[in-house]
Amino acid sequence: MSKTVKQYIGIDLGGTNIKFGVVNTTGEIVQKLVLPSNTENGPDAVIDQIKIGVAQLIALSSNPKGLGIGAPGVVNAKKRTVSYPPNFPNWENVNLGKILEKKFVLPVYIENDANAAAVGEMMFGAGRGQRSFIMITLGTGVGGGIILKRKLYRGESGAAGEIGHVSIDFNGPQCNCGSRGCIESYVGNKYLVERVSAELGKHPSSKIIELIDYDLSKLTPKIICEAAQKDDDYAKCVIADTGAKIGYALASVCNLLDITTIIIGGGVAGFGLPLFAAIETAVKERVITSLSEKIKVLAAQLENEAGIIGASALVAYHRSK
Numbered sequence: 001m002s003k004t005v006k007q008y009i010g011i012d013l014g015g016t017n018i019k020f021g022v023v024n025t026t027g028e029i030v031q032k033l034v035l036p037s038n039t040e041n042g043p044d045a046v047i048d049q050i051k052i053g054v055a056q057l058i059a060l061s062s063n064p065k066g067l068g069i070g071a072p073g074v075v076n077a078k079k080r081t082v083s084y085p086p087n088f089p090n091w092e093n094v095n096l097g098k099i100l101e102k103k104f105v106l107p108v109y110i111e112n113d114a115n116a117a118a119v120g121e122m123m124f125g126a127g128r129g130q131r132s133f134i135m136i137t138l139g140t141g142v143g144g145g146i147i148l149k150r151k152l153y154r155g156e157s158g159a160a161g162e163i164g165h166v167s168i169d170f171n172g173p174q175c176n177c178g179s180r181g182c183i184e185s186y187v188g189n190k191y192l193v194e195r196v197s198a199e200l201g202k203h204p205s206s207k208i209i210e211l212i213d214y215d216l217s218k219l220t221p222k223i224i225c226e227a228a229q230k231d232d233d234y235a236k237c238v239i240a241d242t243g244a245k246i247g248y249a250l251a252s253v254c255n256l257l258d259i260t261t262i263i264i265g266g267g268v269a270g271f272g273l274p275l276f277a278a279i280e281t282a283v284k285e286r287v288i289t290s291l292s293e294k295i296k297v298l299a300a301q302l303e304n305e306a307g308i309i310g311a312s313a314l315v316a317y318h319r320s321k
């Protein structure tokens with residue numbers, strides 16, 4: 001490959017696996033590698049795995065311009081430290097940026113995974129033509145990233161974009177963060193499954209029951225979606241309600257920031273069009289009138305590879321500034 005072709009290396013640091021990719025300037029993965037994270041052996045073991053993966057990908061790449069890392073936990077993008085990532089035993093505060101830059105003599109950029117996903121959509125996905133947007137990632141938790149005028153907005157301490165902890169009811173269910181009524185406590189995967197498990201008895205004819213073969217342990221958001229696609233009234237109701245809750249929270253965020261584009265990614269987004277429609281309706285209903293007509297809800301485009309592409313996009317983003 002010609003030396004003039006630029007490439008980026010993206011690293012998606014997860015609790016089970018570390019995914020590595022060589023990504024070209026249009027956001028396409030040209031080489032990919034997955035290694036176990038080895039978190040149980042402490043941070044040094046994880047760092048060794050990262051070094052092994054990066055060394056292999058550098059050998060397979062042409063003219064890499066830098067390493068981008070999307071990491072869980074608290075990330076200080078300036079100091080390039082990763083602190084207390086959940087499910088990484090004994091990992092306190094590690095200056096991953098310094099360690100990898102010293103080893104590979106390439107610039108290293110780190111963001112938390114939600115921010116990396118937002119930058120990924122801005123550079124290579126649904127956010128390419130958008131000046132400002134909110135990215136919301138639905139899954140076990142509800143993450144968010146804010147892009148303002150083509151710049152990632154991190155806030156004063158790097159914690160901006162915690163859309164999952166926007167409360168829609170001050171008396172609502174207790175959230176992991178200590179507050180009440182956060183949207184994460186309504187629409188996180190675990191909550192949804194718990195809620196539907198508890199309510200199914202009242203909906204004995206719901207197609208969900210057949211789909212899980214009378215075994216509640218088989219219940220997932222994907223199954224709820226499948227039932228809705230089979231025109232199951234109860235499942236459709238759950239999706240409409242989930243969308244409304246997300247939409248009410250997003251309306252407040254849109255009002256606050258004067259942003260009208262929302263990009264949705266993550267597992268629960270597998271609910272697809274009915275969820276998107278419910279979110280859009282709720283946002284339009286609750287934002288101030290001057291914003292209402294401009295609201296658009298877009299599907300994230302990097303879904304399956306969002307981790308690697310988002311991480312590599314950090315390099316593209318910083319080099320474009």
Ligand SMILES: [Zn+2]
Binds near residue numbers: 166176178184
């Ligand atoms: Zn919360």
